[in-house]
Amino acid sequence: MYPLTLLVALGLTAGLVTGCSGQRDSQELVVTGSTTLLPIAEIAAEKYRELHPDVRVLVSGVGSSAGIEAVAAGTSDIGTSSRDLKDEEEGLGLVDTPVAYDGIAVIVSPENPITSLSLDQLRAVFSGQVTNWSEVGGPDLRIDLVNRDEASGTREAFNKLVMAEKAKFDRSAAVLPGTGQVRDVVSRSAGAVGYISLGFVNTSGGGQP
Numbered sequence: 001m002y003p004l005t006l007l008v009a010l011g012l013t014a015g016l017v018t019g020c021s022g023q024r025d026s027q028e029l030v031v032t033g034s035t036t037l038l039p040i041a042e043i044a045a046e047k048y049r050e051l052h053p054d055v056r057v058l059v060s061g062v063g064s065s066a067g068i069e070a071v072a073a074g075t076s077d078i079g080t081s082s083r084d085l086k087d088e089e090e091g092l093g094l095v096d097t098p099v100a101y102d103g104i105a106v107i108v109s110p111e112n113p114i115t116s117l118s119l120d121q122l123r124a125v126f127s128g129q130v131t132n133w134s135e136v137g138g139p140d141l142r143i144d145l146v147n148r149d150e151a152s153g154t155r156e157a158f159n160k161l162v163m164a165e166k167a168k169f170d171r172s173a174a175v176l177p178g179t180g181q182v183r184d185v186v187s188r189s190a191g192a193v194g195y196i197s198l199g200f201v202n203t204s205g206g207g208q209p
Helices: 038-051 064-073 119-126 153-163 179-188
Strands: 012-018 028-033 056-061 078-081 095-102 104-108 144-148 174-176 192-197
Touching: 012 064, 028 038, 028 064, 038 056, 038 078, 064 078, 064 153, 104 153, 104 179, 119 144, 119 153, 144 153, 144 179, 153 192, 174 179, 179 192
Parallel strands: 028 056, 028 078, 144 174, 144 192
Antiparallel strands: 012 078, 012 095, 104 192
């Protein structure tokens, strides 16, 4: 995949969410949440296992909102999130600790020659107002939208910063649960467009910004 130079240089705060009640089980540490933060969480888990070989560390990428909900429900010790806590979530006694800053890259197939889009064009594409790449300076090719599910912190950030309450996502878009899935699907479809964490961009092929 290739990131378009329309690169929505949006800032995402990636963080860890913990509860105030302490660890559920001293022999098990459960980490769930953002697929964007999954690679970092897995590396951290390996280091933790080296220091604490008696503790079982379980890491999964289920989406930012699901990770936050799991911590609030007491089924996860740490939630990873690519969005800030909402007001109602802060009221649950959760603690948000920023660990990194990220950006969002809009990606298209390596077969697509388009390299730049404005925010207005992006909004028109993802709302379904524009349905063919020729309408934004590209080839005569149908646009295939690839979106994230509603549990995604990246989707929430994209919606806030790009759609900006001026338009809604086109419901005909394919909806996928993870960053890796979006990247893989876009890389295999000439007309596809999606958005992912900047850290997942691969300019050597298989989805491009």
